[in-house]
Amino acid sequence: DAGVTQSPTHLIKTRGQQVTLRCSPISGHKSVSWYQQVLGQGPQFIFQYYEKEERGRGNFPDRFSARQFPNYSSELNVNALLLGDSALYLCASSLTAGGNSPLHFGNGTRLTVT
Amino acid sequence: EDKVVQSPLSLVVHEGDTVTLNCSYEVTNFRSLLWYKQEKKAPTFLFMLTSSGIEKKSGRLSSILDKKELFSILNITATQTGDSAIYLCAVETGTASKLTFGTGTRLQVTL
Numbered sequence: 267d268a269g270v271t272q273s274p275t276h277l278i279k280t281r282g283q284q285v286t287l288r289c290s291p292i293s294g295h296k297s298v299s300w301y302q303q304v305l306g307q308g309p310q311f312i313f314q315y316y317e318k319e320e321r322g323r324g325n326f327p328d329r330f331s332a333r334q335f336p337n338y339s340s341e342l343n344v345n346a347l348l349l350g351d352s353a354l355y356l357c358a359s360s361l362t363a364g365g366n367s368p369l370h371f372g373n374g375t376r377l378t379v380t
Numbered sequence: 381e382d383k384v385v386q387s388p389l390s391l392v393v394h395e396g397d398t399v400t401l402n403c404s405y406e407v408t409n410f411r412s413l414l415w416y417k418q419e420k421k422a423p424t425f426l427f428m429l430t431s432s433g434i435e436k437k438s439g440r441l442s443s444i445l446d447k448k449e450l451f452s453i454l455n456i457t458a459t460q461t462g463d464s465a466i467y468l469c470a471v472e473t474g475t476a477s478k479l480t481f482g483t484g485t486r487l488q489v490t491l
Contacts, residue, residue: 270422299477308384308468308481309423322476354421363476368414368428373421 270372291359298340316363382407386482403469404451
C-alpha cells in the first residue's frame, strides 16, 4: 500500500517567490494536515483539512494557504517567501479529523529559500 | 499555549542497553498522546495512548500514559543500532487532529 506521497522532494527558491507543495494521502484517508519542521525542532502545525474544508489552522501568517481537492489530495502554497520559511514541510493523512486516528506522515518537501 | 517537553534532549547508549524517554505536557483539550520515530525524513508512527495506566507494547518498545501527572514514557529494551533516531512525542488536542510536538530526544545506539 502506498503511504503519503509528497512532491517535490527538494526545492530551492529565492526570497519573494511563491511555492506550491503537493500531497497525496493514503488511500481511504480523508484528512490531510501540513506541518513545518525547522532543523532541531519538532514539527509545527500549519493546517488541517477534512472533506475539503479547513478544520484547523496554526499560528502562521496569511502568506500560507492550502486547499484539499475532491480526491483528498492537497496543496500548500506559500507566497512572498522569506529566508525563515526554509524548512522540511511534512504532510500527514488520517482516516478522520481527530479521534482514534493517528497521523501518518510523508517524507516531506525540503524547501530552501536563498 | 500548549506545551510538550521531552527529556533527555539526547542520549548515547550501548547496544543491548534499556532506555527510557520522557514526555510531559501542559495542554488544553487533551485527546491523545502519540510517539513517533524520525530517522531521516518521515516521522513513523509508534503508539497512540488515550487512557492512563494501560501499557502499549510493540516488540521491544513499550509506552504508558499518566493523565493525572501529565506525562508519558517510551521504553526501548535490548537496544539495537537500528533504534538510533529522533523520538518525537506529540499531544493531540481539540476537535481537529492538531498535534503539538516536543523537540524530540535524539537517541544514538553504539556497538
